[in-house]
Amino acid sequence: MLFKVEMKVNIPHDMPADVIADIKAREKAYAQELQTQGKWRHLWRVAGSYANVSIFDVADNAELQDLISALPLFPYMDISVAPLCRHPSSIHLDDR
Amino acid sequence: MLFKVEMKVNIPHDMPADVIADIKAREKAYAQELQTQGKWRHLWRVAGSYANVSIFDVADNAELQDLISALPLFPYMDISVAPLCRHPSSIHLDDR
Amino acid sequence: MLFKVEMKVNIPHDMPADVIADIKAREKAYAQELQTQGKWRHLWRVAGSYANVSIFDVADNAELQDLISALPLFPYMDISVAPLCRHPSSIHLDDR
Amino acid sequence: MLFKVEMKVNIPHDMPADVIADIKAREKAYAQELQTQGKWRHLWRVAGSYANVSIFDVADNAELQDLISALPLFPYMDISVAPLCRHPSSIHLDDR
Amino acid sequence: MLFKVEMKVNIPHDMPADVIADIKAREKAYAQELQTQGKWRHLWRVAGSYANVSIFDVADNAELQDLISALPLFPYMDISVAPLCRHPSSIHLDDR
Amino acid sequence: MLFKVEMKVNIPHDMPADVIADIKAREKAYAQELQTQGKWRHLWRVAGSYANVSIFDVADNAELQDLISALPLFPYMDISVAPLCRHPSSIHLDDR
Amino acid sequence: MLFKVEMKVNIPHDMPADVIADIKAREKAYAQELQTQGKWRHLWRVAGSYANVSIFDVADNAELQDLISALPLFPYMDISVAPLCRHPSSIHLDDR
Amino acid sequence: MLFKVEMKVNIPHDMPADVIADIKAREKAYAQELQTQGKWRHLWRVAGSYANVSIFDVADNAELQDLISALPLFPYMDISVAPLCRHPSSIHLDDR
Amino acid sequence: MLFKVEMKVNIPHDMPADVIADIKAREKAYAQELQTQGKWRHLWRVAGSYANVSIFDVADNAELQDLISALPLFPYMDISVAPLCRHPSSIHLDDR
Amino acid sequence: MLFKVEMKVNIPHDMPADVIADIKAREKAYAQELQTQGKWRHLWRVAGSYANVSIFDVADNAELQDLISALPLFPYMDISVAPLCRHPSSIHLDDR
Numbered sequence: 001m002l003f004k005v006e007m008k009v010n011i012p013h014d015m016p017a018d019v020i021a022d023i024k025a026r027e028k029a030y031a032q033e034l035q036t037q038g039k040w041r042h043l044w045r046v047a048g049s050y051a052n053v054s055i056f057d058v059a060d061n062a063e064l065q066d067l068i069s070a071l072p073l074f075p076y077m078d079i080s081v082a083p084l085c086r087h088p089s090s091i092h093l094d095d096r
Numbered sequence: 097m098l099f100k101v102e103m104k105v106n107i108p109h110d111m112p113a114d115v116i117a118d119i120k121a122r123e124k125a126y127a128q129e130l131q132t133q134g135k136w137r138h139l140w141r142v143a144g145s146y147a148n149v150s151i152f153d154v155a156d157n158a159e160l161q162d163l164i165s166a167l168p169l170f171p172y173m174d175i176s177v178a179p180l181c182r183h184p185s186s187i188h189l190d191d192r
Numbered sequence: 193m194l195f196k197v198e199m200k201v202n203i204p205h206d207m208p209a210d211v212i213a214d215i216k217a218r219e220k221a222y223a224q225e226l227q228t229q230g231k232w233r234h235l236w237r238v239a240g241s242y243a244n245v246s247i248f249d250v251a252d253n254a255e256l257q258d259l260i261s262a263l264p265l266f267p268y269m270d271i272s273v274a275p276l277c278r279h280p281s282s283i284h285l286d287d288r
Numbered sequence: 289m290l291f292k293v294e295m296k297v298n299i300p301h302d303m304p305a306d307v308i309a310d311i312k313a314r315e316k317a318y319a320q321e322l323q324t325q326g327k328w329r330h331l332w333r334v335a336g337s338y339a340n341v342s343i344f345d346v347a348d349n350a351e352l353q354d355l356i357s358a359l360p361l362f363p364y365m366d367i368s369v370a371p372l373c374r375h376p377s378s379i380h381l382d383d384r
Numbered sequence: 385m386l387f388k389v390e391m392k393v394n395i396p397h398d399m400p401a402d403v404i405a406d407i408k409a410r411e412k413a414y415a416q417e418l419q420t421q422g423k424w425r426h427l428w429r430v431a432g433s434y435a436n437v438s439i440f441d442v443a444d445n446a447e448l449q450d451l452i453s454a455l456p457l458f459p460y461m462d463i464s465v466a467p468l469c470r471h472p473s474s475i476h477l478d479d480r
Numbered sequence: 481m482l483f484k485v486e487m488k489v490n491i492p493h494d495m496p497a498d499v500i501a502d503i504k505a506r507e508k509a510y511a512q513e514l515q516t517q518g519k520w521r522h523l524w525r526v527a528g529s530y531a532n533v534s535i536f537d538v539a540d541n542a543e544l545q546d547l548i549s550a551l552p553l554f555p556y557m558d559i560s561v562a563p564l565c566r567h568p569s570s571i572h573l574d575d576r
Numbered sequence: 577m578l579f580k581v582e583m584k585v586n587i588p589h590d591m592p593a594d595v596i597a598d599i600k601a602r603e604k605a606y607a608q609e610l611q612t613q614g615k616w617r618h619l620w621r622v623a624g625s626y627a628n629v630s631i632f633d634v635a636d637n638a639e640l641q642d643l644i645s646a647l648p649l650f651p652y653m654d655i656s657v658a659p660l661c662r663h664p665s666s667i668h669l670d671d672r
Numbered sequence: 673m674l675f676k677v678e679m680k681v682n683i684p685h686d687m688p689a690d691v692i693a694d695i696k697a698r699e700k701a702y703a704q705e706l707q708t709q710g711k712w713r714h715l716w717r718v719a720g721s722y723a724n725v726s727i728f729d730v731a732d733n734a735e736l737q738d739l740i741s742a743l744p745l746f747p748y749m750d751i752s753v754a755p756l757c758r759h760p761s762s763i764h765l766d767d768r
Numbered sequence: 769m770l771f772k773v774e775m776k777v778n779i780p781h782d783m784p785a786d787v788i789a790d791i792k793a794r795e796k797a798y799a800q801e802l803q804t805q806g807k808w809r810h811l812w813r814v815a816g817s818y819a820n821v822s823i824f825d826v827a828d829n830a831e832l833q834d835l836i837s838a839l840p841l842f843p844y845m846d847i848s849v850a851p852l853c854r855h856p857s858s859i860h861l862d863d864r
Numbered sequence: 865m866l867f868k869v870e871m872k873v874n875i876p877h878d879m880p881a882d883v884i885a886d887i888k889a890r891e892k893a894y895a896q897e898l899q900t901q902g903k904w905r906h907l908w909r910v911a912g913s914y915a916n917v918s919i920f921d922v923a924d925n926a927e928l929q930d931l932i933s934a935l936p937l938f939p940y941m942d943i944s945v946a947p948l949c950r951h952p953s954s955i956h957l958d959d960r
Contacts, residue, residue: 002140004140004142004149027185028184028185031185032185032187035186035187035188036187041188042186042188042191043183043185043186043188043191044098044100044180044181044182044183044186044191045180045181045182045183045184046100046178046179046180047178047179047180047181048179052183053100053178053180055138082142082143082149083142083143083144084140084141084142084143084149085140085141085143086140086141087139087140087141087148088124088141089123089124089127089128089139090131090138090139090140091128091131091132092131092137092138092139095138095139095140
């Protein structure tokens, strides 16, 4: 089941540089693990911003919550979610 | 070059049913032609709405405008566009 | 899988009274059928408005779209959807 | 009398971890006590967020204020309230 | 139990003058009846607008819905509702 | 002359508890003094929030500014003001 | 007593040209009469729009409502009002 | 050339009192100097707020920027600007 | 003197095709005349929309109003204006 | 390929003056280098603000992201991006 997830990162300006670096390193590793597992199907940067557009492929709403709330950057992001499903005009087999 | 495009359809309630049916048929044919050409890379329905989330793959901004403004439903949609690019944490080769 | 769905009804003021009455009658029958099936788990009126707050219980996003887009009032409503899941502090067994 | 209450948690990033842990523990205990009393009828997590959708069952507006303003997380939440009542199409006896 | 209700009137510009006049006359009669009954405790015009600020005194949410949805202008108004209760600093006995 | 005033309190989370307590005590004393003088005609809590809805009765705009800007919580509140006047359908003698 | 009033004109596109012309002629005459009386102290066009910024000088809120609601274009304008008073740094004697 | 300028002051709550006092004193002196020069034509307080509505009279956009960006409170204000010009219905000679 | 002007076109769906064609033809001729005169310095389409971003070069606010309000599409556009001036970091001689 | 980019600067009020001065100096040098290269085609100040309107000329979305995310002020700005293309009514050869 697919969800569009948009994440906008807002790191507090007074957070120490090494703390930020650690969070970002863990975020990257975690994001790549979820991509490897097929849970994080697409991940794009929005040009001109510190934000991304993502497509998640999860079993249900609960798994979506588990994956997103475990993001190391979760406390520092504005996140919006839209449930997706197959469009009657789509010809792409995997646009479910 | 990829763009996220979101389209929300607002058909005037007093438009004749056959006119609507004709526009929708042409919209579907056109959407499927663009998908076949690889220009309209993904097309999802947003669950619970008359709206879609799409990923377009175009040569440049001008082609994006040409493709979108030719949509039969173009005059009846609220459309928002976000330019995408590769995310440094993506491992998907084609998330460009 | 649960979703909160909020619907605000906006019937065009120049729609004939009998057309409105027919749509409302079909809406009510359909809403009650979905409730009987257990798909539409809760349905409340928001006091002071022509709007409702609902909880849907569906198999997946696709079923949510099928059920909502088939509402007779669908073309005349502003609808917003939020995916729900179990809250770690809930003690209600069925707040999934 | 039922109210839909939505709560979005915004914990200041510079609050000490033990203070946060204490507040959260008290919040959970309080939330479960209100659920046991039947005052907090439903409590769902909104998937992909640090937010909940709740249904409160209270005697009147004053009790709603008493219960919500006593939440340990009250100073750190954006809260919105909508008064609910029976929907004429509901068939659920307790959707009052 | 008190509620603040704000109503903004938007009469369609193509509605016949006699229909408008009839609706307004019935609205006025109904508003005055509710005031006489003590249900509509205050009714003020917002200066420079076709809008009002009102205080309703009702038994519960359901009665609020019954009274407001029966307003002859109900289909032509944007309405917002806020539940009120006693403020700990109020000295007015009837600011409940 | 009446004004509806809405105040939403946002106390900075890092303000010392004794400073907050002092401000709140002065706010309460001042609010009660203005009520005693008849300047602050109504004061209600909005249920489920740290906010109030108030009706002020002042000689003119300048007095409204003097009274509100002297509130001890003034620097920590979002405040909105709407000028009121008699509604042609009001039957309450003092809804001026 | 001064108020800033902003008016944005939205004339329905299907209103007959002679009806519009008549409304505009009456609007202009009325606006000039109020200016002559000193009630409408300033009237500026906002460059690039069909909107104005105005300063009204009235006895009280009720007079503001009387003057504005009598504007021939009143049903076709979005209007916002802000009560003004003397600024402690003003040196202009009549900026009351 | 006239501009409407609206300024809303947001002084950080943790700024030392003497720093604030100094900024405000310089702001007042500067505002009065610009008024004496005829550049700051009107300055009103918005009743119930820490905000003002102003009319500037400048040679061009560049001068507007020079004057506003030199305000001692400039870093602590939300500022909005609207270019003004003569309204065809104005009878005030200096409403240019 | 430069202004950024953004225009979003909203043509009513029930306007006859020949009326629209006539308005658009006159709009194009007028836009090109203003460009030839150097008043309309830049005109770009926003990709994926029926909207433009423009730079106007005018003597003052009044000329901006004259030029924009004479656009044949003026009654059917949402228009926003921002006054521009030289940026201290610009090296382009004509970015005034 | 052209993009309109709008940047609004929000420097935290508690950042040391020398840190700010250093960031601004690097920002200016970088902005001028990109202008020299022809990547930053136009740069205007929005009068009355600490904001700019810019036109970027880049190879693709990825280059836009590279250039903008490298701005020394990037963490302290609200940035919005709109993809541009040739307008059918433009007569300026380089309004691509």
